[in-house]
Amino acid sequence: MLTFNINDRMPVILRREDEDLWLDREKFDPDLLQLLLVPFDPGQMRVYPVSTIVGNPKNDFPECIEEIAWQ
Template identity: 45%
Template sequence: MPLALAGLWESWKGPEETIESCTILTTEANSLVAKLHDRMPVILSSSEYDTWLDREVDDPGKLQSLFHPFPSDLLEMQPVSTVVNSPRHEGEDCIRPEGAS
């Protein structure tokens, strides 16, 4: 199942270049992720997509209400190889279960 992460994207045009940047927002970890780290990405449920993508939201509280840990029972943890630790690696090897070839 694909996951939608809350992120921000910005494009800024300077005198010499255009700078494009992005970030993934985080929140406190749920009970599953807390075994590994104290933070996790803000994962949006399908019912939250429209709120997150609405450029006309004028109440910050509407967006802040989305910054909660995703339910643990809707996620599955799967050990993977340490190949995932390097940003130079891409592809299926990064998600292949540990010990699988």
């Protein structure tokens, strides 16, 4: 069985239906926005390995999120 060490400082993952509200600069309601800061359903997530290029902030391109073979 594989185990994974997920970073405990992971950013909030928004549900698709909440993205517009989160990004709407006209509706800055801290109480409403706070309600969006809930754990994302782990059943909706998928863990997969990515290249070590992810560790360099200079690398900001699609290859950073492409799945690579398990090693």
